[in-house]
Amino acid sequence: MKQYHIVTYGCQMNVSDSERLAHQLEEVGYTQTEVLEEADLILLNTCAVRENAETKTYSHIGELKKLKNKNPDLIIAVTGCMAQKNQAEMFKRAPHIDIVLGTHNIKHINEMVEAVRTTKSHQINVDMDNSVLPELEAKPSGTFYAWVPIMNGCNKFCTYCIVPHVRGREISRPIESIVNDVKKLGAEGYKEITLLGQNVNSYGLDFKDGTHFGTLITALDHIPGIERIRYMTSHPQDMNKEMIDALAASSNVVTQMHLPLQAGNNRILKKMNRSYTYEHYKNLVDYVREKMPDVVLTTDIIVGFPSETEEEFQDTLKAMKEIRFDMAYSFIYSPRSGTPAATMEEQISEEVKRVRLQALMDVQNEISLEINKRMENEIFEIIVEGPSQKDENIWFGRTSGNKMVLFPKDENLHIGDTVKARIDKAQTWICYGTIIH
Numbered sequence: 001m002k003q004y005h006i007v008t009y010g011c012q013m014n015v016s017d018s019e020r021l022a023h024q025l026e027e028v029g030y031t032q033t034e035v036l037e038e039a040d041l042i043l044l045n046t047c048a049v050r051e052n053a054e055t056k057t058y059s060h061i062g063e064l065k066k067l068k069n070k071n072p073d074l075i076i077a078v079t080g081c082m083a084q085k086n087q088a089e090m091f092k093r094a095p096h097i098d099i100v101l102g103t104h105n106i107k108h109i110n111e112m113v114e115a116v117r118t119t120k121s122h123q124i125n126v127d128m129d130n131s132v133l134p135e136l137e138a139k140p141s142g143t144f145y146a147w148v149p150i151m152n153g154c155n156k157f158c159t160y161c162i163v164p165h166v167r168g169r170e171i172s173r174p175i176e177s178i179v180n181d182v183k184k185l186g187a188e189g190y191k192e193i194t195l196l197g198q199n200v201n202s203y204g205l206d207f208k209d210g211t212h213f214g215t216l217i218t219a220l221d222h223i224p225g226i227e228r229i230r231y232m233t234s235h236p237q238d239m240n241k242e243m244i245d246a247l248a249a250s251s252n253v254v255t256q257m258h259l260p261l262q263a264g265n266n267r268i269l270k271k272m273n274r275s276y277t278y279e280h281y282k283n284l285v286d287y288v289r290e291k292m293p294d295v296v297l298t299t300d301i302i303v304g305f306p307s308e309t310e311e312e313f314q315d316t317l318k319a320m321k322e323i324r325f326d327m328a329y330s331f332i333y334s335p336r337s338g339t340p341a342a343t344m345e346e347q348i349s350e351e352v353k354r355v356r357l358q359a360l361m362d363v364q365n366e367i368s369l370e371i372n373k374r375m376e377n378e379i380f381e382i383i384v385e386g387p388s389q390k391d392e393n394i395w396f397g398r399t400s401g402n403k404m405v406l407f408p409k410d411e412n413l414h415i416g417d418t419v420k421a422r423i424d425k426a427q428t429w430i431c432y433g434t435i436i437h
Helices: 012-027 051-070 081-086 089-093 106-119 163-167 175-187 213-219 241-249 266-271 278-291 310-323 350-373
Strands: 003-008 041-046 075-080 099-101 123-125 145-149 192-196 228-232 256-258 296-303 327-332 379-387 394-398 404-408 418-426 430-436
Touching: 003 012, 012 041, 012 075, 012 106, 012 145, 012 192, 041 051, 041 081, 051 075, 051 081, 075 081, 075 106, 081 089, 081 163, 099 106, 106 123, 145 175, 175 192, 175 213, 213 241, 241 278, 266 278, 266 310, 278 296, 278 310, 296 310, 296 350, 310 350, 327 350, 350 418, 379 430, 404 418
Parallel strands: 003 041, 041 075, 075 099, 099 123, 145 192, 192 228, 256 296, 296 327, 404 430
Antiparallel strands: 379 394, 379 418, 394 404, 418 430
């Protein structure tokens, strides 16, 4: 019996793609192994968002050559954004790779594996077809949660981002297909799903029939078994009041909203090609908080974008203090080959970028702690996820707002249980609590 091993890098979309690759392989008789050395097929699902991610992947690919030398029949396949970006160049850099599979072609994995077995030659498929999004079943890797892709691609072309070049244009799945997926997951015992798209707020716009993200959210309401619906990632340009109203009215959409700001200065936003102003973003946030008073708002911020002045960085700090996010994922700008920003003049020094990042984190950490402290002595519903990484006697779960709550292990609890927890002590990133029976 043939065995496969999948290594997944990068975003949740890649995790979802890996689940669909796993299902296809098992349809033709493969079984999954966690032991790399036992695999007959090793598949690397790669990321190309940052240069260092690509470097690490090439290093891993190089290490696999030893296994290939020991077992010439071993098949090594590379898929994901890095495969789409580098294409046939990968065979030149690592000839022991057998398959290069683009982001639009994971449905062809089995036929390509068979082609390698019969021809003993390199196989590549990196064609990008934006006319249809194939419906592929998945083998969910979570115990109580599952990923549900609702669309693929991005039309935004932010000047720092490689995604539109490797994922192609936006294409949405039919609402009926998504609803059927979620109903099936609910019937199988999954209680939390995450809707995935590079920009979920532009869902359905390619249908040109009035369908939008709010339409989908309404269609997914009250599906049996589904307690929580998460979604990522949003874009401020396409989010509107109608969508926010639908999110607020839903019985199972979570209280967390991740809405990337990226910068608090309009000139930098324009250079990033983010196509909105800070004022527009702030108005959206105000409306969200009016309709969803308990919203947990998180964001992405990039510091040190080319030509960003100290005054413009201060605008971002001011925005952080004004909006008061629960959490911010902050990044130093890293040039990505193939993007316009990589060739822009006035690149910021690494030292300045590090100083700005620390200043941003100092501000955000203070805000996060203040917000979390308000949770103390309050009771929240959490879903139990299992033992923490550091101590098997300390378990954890997450609130609807995605706040992590640690609590002493309870023999009566199981992974996936929905329980109430009182927050006893809150810190910047995590809370400590007690289960209320």
